[in-house]
Amino acid sequence: MKRLRRHTLAAAISLAVCIPGIALAQEAAEQEAKTLDSVTVTGSRIKRADVEGQVPVQTLSREDIERTGLTSIGEVLQRITASGSGFNRTRNASGNDGFPPDGGGTGAGSTTVNLRHLGTKRVLVLVDGQRWVNESSASGVGAAVDLNTIPLAIVERIEVLEDGASSLYGSDAIAGVVNIITRRSFEGAQVTVNYGEYTPGDGESKSIDIAWGGSSDRASWFVGASYHDQDEIASRDRERTRVPVFGTGLALGSSRVPGGRFVFQDPRNGVVYDLVTDPTLNDPTYTPGLPACTPGADRPDGFRCWLGSRDAFNYAPYNLLLTPNERAGLFGQFRFDLSPDVSWYARALVNRRESLNQAAPEPIDLGPGAGSPFTANLVIPANHPFNPFGIQLDSSTIRTIRRRPIEGGPRLFEQEVDTTYVGTGIEGTFGVGNRTWFWDVNAAYGRNEAEQENRGSYNARNIALALGDPAVCASTPGCTPLDIFGYNTITPAMLAWISPVFRDESENELSLATANLSGDLFDLPAGALSFATGYEYRKYEGSYRPDPQTVRGEYNGVPSLPTQGSYDVNEVFVELNIPLMANSGWGKKLDLNLAGRYSDYSTFGGEFVPKIGLRWQLADEFLLRSTYAEGFRAPSIGELFGQATRFDADITDPCLISVNGDPPTAPRANCAALGVPAGARQFDPQIGVETGGNRNLEPERSRSFSAGFVWTPSVLEDSAIARRVDIEGTFYRHTIEGAIQAQAPQTQLDLCTQTLDPRFCSGIVRNPTTGQIESFANYLGNFDSIRTDGWDIDVFWLLPEMAIGDLSITWQNTIVGSYEAVGPDGSRQPLEVGRLVSDPVTRAIPRWTSNATLEWKRNNWSAAWTVRHTSELVEDCGDAAGFPICRNNPGPNQNRLGSTTYHDVQVGYRVDWMRGLQLLVGMNNVFEKEPPVCLSCNLNSFDGSTYDLPGGGFWYVRADLRF
Template sequence: MNVLRRKTLAKAIQLSLLISLPGLAAAQDAPAPAAANPQATTLDTVTVTGSRIKKAEVEGQVPVRTLSREDIERTGLTSIGDVVQQITGSGSGFNRTRNASGNDGFPSDGGGTGAGSTTVDLRNLGTKRVLVLVDGMRWVNESSASGVGAAVDLNTIPLAIVERIEVLEDGASSLYGSDAIAGVVNVITRRNFDGAQITLNYGQYEPGDGQSTGVDLAWGGLSDRASWFVGASYYDQEEVASKDRARTRDPVFGTGLALGSSRVPGGRFRFVDPRNGGAYDLVTDPTLSNPTYTPGLPNCTSAGADRADGFRCWLASRDAFNYAPFNLTQTPSERAGLFGQFRFDVAENVNWYARALVNRRESLNQAAPEPIDLGPGSGTAFASNVVIPVNHPFNPFGFQLDSSNILTIRRRPTEGGPRLFGQQVDTTYFGTGLEGAFDVGARSWFWDVNASYSTNEAEQENRGSYNIKNIVTALGDPAVCAATAGCTPLDIFGFNTITQEMLAYISPVFRDRSENTLTQATANLSGDLFDGWAGAVSFATGYEYRKYEGSYDPDPQTVRGEYNGVPSLPTSGEYDVNEVFVELNVPLMADSSWGKKLELNVAGRYSDYSTFGGEFVPKYGLRWQVADELMLRGTFAEGFRAPSIGELYGLGTRFDANIVDPCLGSNYAANAANCAALGVAPGQPQFDPQISVETGGVETLEPERSQSFSLGFVWTPSLFENSAVARRVDIEGTFYKHRIEGAIQAPDPQTQLNLCVQTLDPQYCNGIVRNGATDQIESFSNFLANFNVIKTDGWDFDVFWTLPESSLGDFKVSWQNSWVGNYEAVGGDGSRQPLAVGLLVSDPVTRSIPKWQSTGTLEWNLNNWSAAWTARHISDLVESCGDAADFPICRNNPAPGLNRLGSTTFHDVQVGYKFDWMKGLQLLVGANNVFGKDPPVCLSCNLNSFDGSTYDLPGGGFYYVRADLRF
């Protein structure tokens, strides 16, 4: 190494340390070291997502993590979404553990619950802020039959067709348009494939459940002018029932019935007896049949007091309902897909392609038997105004029950079985285009034009739910019921009192439907404009047109307000966008005392939306190749995300949030003056922490606008190259920072209620309406708005180490890390939302942000043998204990009322052998979570007492075998 190069390298190392020390920043060009030529002395590059210029020298300007097919196979997973969710920069997203339907209701973004889907979140900024491409073209958004989704369901893309997955964890709106605030996932399909391949998969969890089976078929060929590839995939994932795991059999692990539901199979009846003015809170005694109410017996001033008439006074720890065993820890899913791609050279420098895909997913969610709520504030006009006359054949109380004396009546008809939500989702895609090149003098130019049409249609069939209008009719005047076709008087007063004849009238099948359609056309041009003083100035430009159409059509009974569950209204809308972009790559310096090359990359995109008008976003990047072994890079970008169809046009829907009312129960004393000003009387208990929150879209929403910054390095020290300790070592680091202004989000309901009580400010209190008799919250409006700011920053740090060749085999070590330094979401009113670094929150869905996530892998190859060991580490989290604050399961650590979820490490192992038969037969045997590590107990997590978007399932490891034959 000459003196000049040593000085240059010294400067580079000093500068890189200055850059990296504040955050030990880390980048994501993971697979590049593995694919690099070990004899090379410069940083090798591959064509990756992050630039529209078709020129290798611009690669490496942005952090891109590439998951090769070998990386994917090493995970033992069979879903693209599951694979991407395991990278260290991924946040919380829907996956196979999300048994959502019937529990979460309808989120405020109008996208539905995403039942059965798998989505990806990057940088903890939400799944809607990640753009998903397939071969560089946008993929259609999900449909779950419960809304118009704004994120992509990666289960609609069969894993069998994937060559690699490129993940850009950087703002890229200037290159790709809306939705790329947090990054881009680009799925590259298999193209140059010659021969055939069959892959068989089987796996199951240690207790013997959750079996998964899969078959992938691939066939392709090459000729002088054409190439083709056909891939078919079938995958069947069976359920894991919550009742089959100790962790998930109880509502909250270790607390028993105390935190169970107040909606019980025998019925809970809170009323005032008009004959004596006594207030009663009764449940049916399961040891006595045919309850007959006797006035004058204890009126339940003492919880749990016994009576002799078939009823007893409510006591939560004895009478609550354990809903957990009815749920699923892993939802069943069956997927089948067929993909074909054909390419043909129509001329010397012109290529035509066509690709098509069909995919079907059938999945199922299961929830506990649907409860029936009657009386004031029960959620619908039918239920709130129920009248059970004195002459009703099953009324045991001897007086008419109506809104004048009912406080609340709750009955969970277990006779009807659990709620079952079955989804059928069909995805179709067709794309075609021309690609070509031409020369202008000595310069080559590249062009392409593309068009595609894709649709995602979902149908959902809901069994085990109820028609509340029919329920009220069957509980009403017997003469009216007798005159109504199919009506049978309903008995809700006791255990196992509802007959099949009664169920036939009150429990129809509900059918919902949703659809998303994307039509797009693009044209691109790229090449070198001219030679500058340090090299050729490269250029790319293009035009893009997109049209989005979406609709959600709930069952007509739901539209009429007759659905006993979470209500919703139809949604439909469309918009289109025209865009142009330009990108320039300008060499500023080459082969000087300051390094090998310095390049400036500038990009800009103008978008014209039919919904809100025009938007321009720029991006600036610097790439400094200081020496052959060291590169520094930095980017600054502005971005935006257009409001989705659901966010704009989603009509009134509802979700149920777990909220602690500051004015009820023991909380009243701390807020007495303000609670009195809100009309709440002291001593009122909170009947149920689950409060129905009304939500919906707003047509006047503005786009979200963002700023993204990254700074990093890639260092391949020559000191270790072909040395005694390594053949090659690559060290990468990136610091990132994102800021979103005007983020589209609904206020956190708990925060809104707390601020209402603390300040009495109408901006918080408007829309929160209490029942005049019980002071319970009867309605809670929580609509979308453009929030003030969401901001986050953090660091990535990765090391890839290829050890020297030895008689023991080839060894490679990779260690990838992500640290989140800060995450903060602030409402437009200045209120701080609860999600933050190191915290887990669960309303409306469970989300967590671990401070540190790390994945380390040791790979070994010797002749035909291969093996890999992977450790996945998640740092500790903190959650609110909520109603479990007084239970030993709550650690009250790091402060009273808080629970610490300890740090967790999962270990995966895989061993393979390749037979020299045909073109190769490879057998793989592996185990994920080989030691059966249980995730930490989560007290606030919906349903199953663990966060399935962050941790593996409890109750044992997952074992699998895979056979792959090529011929």
């Protein structure tokens, strides 16, 4: 696996070298020292080597990336210990979750990074120090970068700043910064071929990367091409994912069944029927009077009473456990020395991603509470040719009608996402006295556009016409009367009328221009006072264009409306590094770093954020460092301009008998006041939640603090047990005020039923007859606060030289001390340390995550063994509370997800042929450890952003040829 390290400045001071990202060989460190004097380290704008170490930075080299066996930059970053939940290949989102509150869409097929569990939209992604365009998901305007838009072939290394950095980089850097450094100095060519699959023999992954570069006296160039193809794995292919919730059979299956469920009141006798189609017409297990029918109800021919879990539909086999993903990218950059002091560069990228998500056949809901006005208010006349009940079915008689037309097959969501980027700039140096100043002027443009085709969904208007007055249908071109009353009753002609192809589009654009200047101003007694300053202009433009049928309200699935918006920002910044002391009784060196940034947004005005840092080198082997920073994040286009959309949340209604028969938990008097009749049962745990943007949003404001040490104990250097040991520790604390998010729907509903407070209840509307929730408003706002803190503890140990070869150990840990999100009303949100929640997406915060790698090298051989550990989590069991799979540990209705440890191995051999042929073979999760069962996760009974896939390990081979 990867070996990541936080920059070890003590070694840089004592040895005059910088330890490269866990390639601890001395010759590599010496090579880095030769070039460090003129580079900018992520976390500072000043081009000097001796400011490195001011803030905690992890560096991931290309070798570290290759050691993971992964072929996505995003999935590699999701494995660092400071990373939280984010989209990846396991996220089969389209058609299942709907639209998240921030207007960003489902991010289908993308991979994102989430630092400190503060959310992907609070992480700034840079490429060569410049911002990268955000994703567009064809279902919204995203506020995070899809790392699948950056081909692996172009990456030299990745630097991860785990500290608030709005003063240096502007908005979005509240949780940290990911800076992807592209390959620049490259001579010759390289071809890398990868193949891998999961041990059951599925999920095949293939990729090829090609790199070519060269240089002349005044020019250098690099071209990288990458192709990757990941096959799907269906949920039905793993025992753990073949049912909706593992360990509950079909008890928590869907009440939307292939033959239809019909709950209606017959006006002739007042009887309320709850019927399903009898697939055999003579069900041998049916005994008259045995099912829980309404007393006195007759059973029409071909129907019988609903028997709960026995009749529930198993939608799981239609879903995907691993989504297919095909990517192709091409990147090139060219640099030319206009003079000895001035260089010009140009770079460009094109990238195409094709991905697919799949969901169970789309259900058709009719009657009050249905998703569309066409289906909520439809009328099925008594004379309809397929109406078997002899009465008119309308909003006064229908309680709910639910039919899952498996005749139309699963829903398929196919995405095509194109990313283009062009950038150019001039950079150089000039002398000021005997000092050298650095300058650069840059411009760049990025665009991410997505198209999505949705097949297998339905047009609600056409459904209503096909179920309505037969004369109206006959006079409408193409209309074919629809038969939903039975199994396999929907013919191809009926499907042709109700099931068109829906096409959605979205795009994000980023235009930017920057100018920077840095250097040394003058000497102080302890050294030179250094500075950096600059100006940056950015313009963001984004749009989401759903299919015209959806805009007209005809889409039978999750509705959405278009989004269109733009804003721009002008910024200036300054950074100073002030040496306060050098070579005194107080230590070797004490530096003060000050930074500030003023931003003027077209959407809300101006904002200034400062940062202060101290770096105290007490001795060659020991360094202390601390930072305090204020930051902000401007609302994204989706958060500001997104119109009303919906997502489906798994919610247990405290006023209703649960799906599996548990009694209501809310006070009966309160539920009666809300219009819930006694004995009402919840039809389905999935409730549509309406959400959307808010043009009155204010920016989030944050405070970040970190304090830590870097220690290279000299007593262990070149000792009997080590050549060198580096130990780093960092305490962090982030506080966000006015955080932009929507209240957790389950929390809002619980507070409503417990307090009847209009602040919680005003957006929740129930059916006056059944008590079911028909609409649930849950819009974005500026929450009161999010607070989190914790520790990073890392150890890097290079063992003494031995006859068996060189051995090194890397051990990295993140321990989250606390995480708390509190609404403006004082209500506590459910996400906290040691918990997993799934509302509307799965998020988990383990208290302890740890990665440890033992690496061995001898001559042309190499090997690595990596251990990845995640501590235990707790979730609410929800509707699985009454089943043995819910452990009721540590308390009632709670499930403990035990701690999980994965083992990865890799063996490599270098063939001295041409310029080198490197062969690698490895396996992730070599002992095929199963992830813990998740009872609250939306799909597949496991959290794919925290754990490896169930049902086997992943083996791979790689060949890398340089010539």
